Amino acid sequence: MAHQKDLPSTAYAILGLLTWGEMSGYDLGKLIEGSIAHFFFRPAKSQIYAELRRLVGRGFATEREVAQDSRPDKRLYAVTPDGRQALRRWLDGSEAGPEVFRSPLCLKVFLGAQMDRETLAAQVKTALLQAEASLAAFQGDEREIAGRPEFFYPNFVLQRGIAHERATILWASDVLKALEQEQEREGA
Amino acid sequence: MAHQKDLPSTAYAILGLLTWGEMSGYDLGKLIEGSIAHFFFRPAKSQIYAELRRLVGRGFATEREVAQDSRPDKRLYAVTPDGRQALRRWLDGSEAGPEVFRSPLCLKVFLGAQMDRETLAAQVKTALLQAEASLAAFQGDEREIAGRPEFFYPNFVLQRGIAHERATILWASDVLKALEQEQEREGA
């Protein structure tokens, strides 16, 4: 009964955000951009809407049309008790899929022997600057949510992001240093 | 001319590994498992073979059938000059796709309010143990390749993996501590 087939984990991500409160697909998009996009996935809008329809089809969410003037009409979605149960089952289970770290930069560094040293260094430098920007943004978020109990759990994830960016910055600096040393050794 | 359509980055990953030397699809699978799988992607066997055929079709690799007795016959693939050029263009360019960190664990922690505290703690603990195992494995690799100049570039990526696992371990420990404190506060 209930579910013939398991949903993809992205469905549970959306279901999870809906526990935050009733929302439209558009709202979800905004919310994802500031949270889940950083540590899970950044779906296309079209996928959000498709996934919401599926959740309604499964009975995991309800849809409610709200007419607005001076704005387009919208549909608000809310989790059902069935939805909460399904989410809970998924959260408690251990088949949530693997941790994935996919880094084109690491691939390029790995294949560094195929590149000009300068070009590689430039790309590492770019990544370093991006990591610094991310870190600054995360630290801004940190100040914003500090001490707010409703962000008790999200704050853990934010801390992980901060740790990750810090590690990236240190690593990139080390790589750049090593690359320069190698350049000198060759030049001399 | 040359290429009507860009290849997906996974094709360049395989092309890059082929610069290591002539290999079969099977060999590539083994090699990926010990390298690229950790920081880029872990393709299904079927995809490796499909991607190799495409590379040959584009003229980026050559195929050579080798008969063997007491083992199945195999096909060896090697990069062509065109392939090297294409790889180089991709490496030098900046459209390599985004850095992706997809962590179901982070999603669960983010939604921690929906779970039993103990269940969440157990899952964090599991991740911690896995990170410790990965770290140990990476440190084994580190000892193996230490000082070997042909691993100059791969070593950077290994260092990143080590830094990442260390950060994960510290973070998970912090989360567990905080979760226990919260438990005590409630219990008291």
Add this chain to the structure above:
DNA sequence: TCAGCCATGTAATGGGTTACATGATTGA
């Protein structure tokens, strides 16, 4: 005036996974 926000979707494509299929050799 004009970019950007609000708001929702369809259609086409394809990258990637899963399941299925085969089968000899080698070492524990």
Add this chain to the structure above:
DNA sequence: TCAATCATGTAACCCATTACATGGCTGA
């Protein structure tokens, strides 16, 4: 004897992205 290694693929499926489509309101 039995699992693992070597070795290559086909077929089906589907999650996810990209491009396309619409259109009023708001603030700089």
